[in-house]
Structures are given as structure tokens and as C-alpha cells.
Amino acid sequence: MKSNVLLIIEIILTIAFLFFLLNNIIPRFEVNLEGFIEEDIYASLISLNYIEISSKVELENKVCSILNEILSDYVVYINGSFICGIESEEYTRFIKFFYIINGDVLYIYIGLK
Amino acid sequence: MLIKKLELVIIILVIFITFLYIIQVTENIYIFYKEKYQFLERFLIGRFLIKFLTESDILSYTICNLNENFSYLINGNLNISDIINNVELLNNVRIEIEDLETREKIFEFGVIKRNFMTFSRVCYYNGKLIKIQVLT
Numbered sequence: 001m002k003s004n005v006l007l008i009i010e011i012i013l014t015i016a017f018l019f020f021l022l023n024n025i026i027p028r029f030e031v032n033l034e035g036f037i038e039e040d041i042y043a044s045l046i047s048l049n050y051i052e053i054s055s056k057v058e059l060e061n062k063v064c065s066i067l068n069e070i071l072s073d074y075v076v077y078i079n080g081s082f083i084c085g086i087e088s089e090e091y092t093r094f095i096k097f098f099y100i101i102n103g104d105v106l107y108i109y110i111g112l113k
Numbered sequence: 114m115l116i117k118k119l120e121l122v123i124i125i126l127v128i129f130i131t132f133l134y135i136i137q138v139t140e141n142i143y144i145f146y147k148e149k150y151q152f153l154e155r156f157l158i159g160r161f162l163i164k165f166l167t168e169s170d171i172l173s174y175t176i177c178n179l180n181e182n183f184s185y186l187i188n189g190n191l192n193i194s195d196i197i198n199n200v201e202l203l204n205n206v207r208i209e210i211e212d213l214e215t216r217e218k219i220f221e222f223g224v225i226k227r228n229f230m231t232f233s234r235v236c237y238y239n240g241k242l243i244k245i246q247v248l249t
Contacts, residue, residue: 007120011127018131022138027145031153036160040234043167047177047237062242065213066235069244 037112038095040070045097045108056106059099060084063108077109085111155229158202159249163232166208166245171196177236184239187220207248214241223248 044066053059056078064084067074075085091111099106166172172186173179185191187210194200207228210220213235228248235244 003116007116007123011123014127018127018134022131022134025138025142027142029146029149033156036232040163040232043177044235046175047235047242050178050237051240051242066242069213069235070233 034093037071038093041067041095041110041112042097044070048099053099053101056101056104059101059106067110071112073113075111077111078106080107080109152229155205155249158206159230159232159247161202162206162208162249163234163245163247165197166247167234167236173236177234179236179238179243193222205249209246209248211244211246212241213244219243 045063048059048062048066051062053062060076060078060083063076063078067076067085073086073088075087075091076083090113093112095110095112097108097110099108167179168176172183182191186193193208194203197203203223205223205226207223207225208220209218209222211218225248231246231248233244233246235242237243
């Protein structure tokens with residue numbers, strides 16, 4: 001009778017241990033793919049250097065149209081003033097870029113989610 | 114004696130159930146990694162193709178400054194499968210090139226399927242800006 005009780009306890013413990021062991025097999029997959037959007041934006045902004053831009057308004061239009069093609073959520077500041085996009089505090093990554101028109105340096109600041 | 118037999122039967126039963134359970138867990142892990150592998154494969158193929166089209170020496174002078182070989186590609190004189198060594202990369206891939214001024218698609222390759230990711234770049238070509246899009 002005593003061994004009978006021990007047997008049941010043993011089986012319960014074995015099953016509990018096995019379930020604990022097997023349920024803890026969680027497959028892990030962690031690869032950081034962030035950063036490719038920045039690469040694409042830099043490559044796209046570089047193409048601005050090959051076209052002739054004469055005024056600040058033209059530059060603003062070009063930068064906004066380029067970003068509009070690539071991203072859905074972005075914000076653009078040029079020399080600290082808001083140009084286009086959606087202003088929000090959720091932007092975590094930023095890109096800095098500059099362009100020179102008639103000797104004036106224009107600092108372009110782009111926020112990404 | 115009866116207890117011994119019962120113990121044996123229960124042990125065999127437990128081992129059998131555990132075996133089935135391990136098979137199920139293994140299958141789930143396999144499916145999980147297979148999906149992740151497919152995702153990574155599509156991602157890397159897309160990155161390779163967009164970088165190849167915009168940065169390689171064959172098609173561009175510098176980054177996003179496309180040369181005359183690119184016009185052969187658009188006209189159809191140059192086949193994209195001729196300049197990529199591994200043609201299997203072009204399975205399940207769609208490439209679209211759009212003129213940003215006229216909003217006209219000047220080049221299309223592949224068919225629209227269940228695409229995982231989209232990579233787009235805006236590049237300078239022949240005096241204007243064009244949008245290159247790779248869907249993988």
C-alpha cells in the first residue's frame with residue numbers, strides 16, 4: 001500500500017517535471033534589421049546633389065516628395081523650422097543632412113519612427 | 114506483482130506520451146524557424162537587388178547616379194537576368210521603376226505575388242528623379 005502511494009507521487013512528479021522542461025523550450029530569434037530605411041533615405045537624398053536646385057523652396061519640395069515616396073511617417077525640419085510631415089513625439093530615429101545653395105548651408109533634420 | 118506490472122505499463126505510457134509531445138514541440142520549432150528563414154531570405158534578396166540596381170558599377174556611376182546601361186535595361190536591350198549571376202534570386206521578385214514627373218511606370222519585372230517587404234529608393238537618372246521599388 002505504501003509503495004502504491006509512492007508510485008503515484010513519482011508519476012505525478014515525473015509528468016510535472018517533463019511538462020516544465022518541455023514548455024520552457026522557447027525558440028529564440030533575434031536579428032536587428034533596423035537601419036536599412038536610413039540607408040535608403042541617405043541614398044535617395046544623395047541624388048539631390050546631381051540635380052540643380054536654385055532656391056530653398058525647391059529644395060523643400062524635392063526633399064518632401066522624396067520622403068513621401070519612401071516613408072509614410074516622417075517629419076522634416078530645415079534650419080529648425082517645420083517643413084512637412086506629421087509632427088509627433090513618437091519619432092525615435094533622426095537623420096541629419098545638409099545642402100548648400102548659393103553659399104548658404106541648409107541643415108535638413110528628418111525624424112523617423 | 115500486480116503493482117510491478119502496473120508500474121511498467123504506466124512508465125511505458127508516460128514515455129509514449131512524452132515522445133508524442135516532443136515530436137509536436139519539434140514540429141512547432143521547425144515551423145517557427147522556417148518562417149523566420151523565409152523572411153530573412155526575402156529580406157536579404159530585396160536588399161541585394163535594390164543595392165545592385167542603384168549602387169553597382171554596372172548600372173551606376175556613384176550611389177543613385179544611374180548611367181547609360183540603366184537605359185538599356187529600361188529599353189529592354191539588356192536583360193536583368195543576364196547581369197545577375199544567380200538567376201534564382203529573381204523568382205518571386207517584382208521590380209518597378211516609376212518616373213516621378215510623369216507618374217508613368219517605365220520598367221516592370223516579375224509578377225505580383227504574396228510579397229513580404231518593399232524597398233524603395235529615389236534616384237537620379239537622365240536629368241530627372243525616378244523611383245525604384247523592389248518587392249520581395
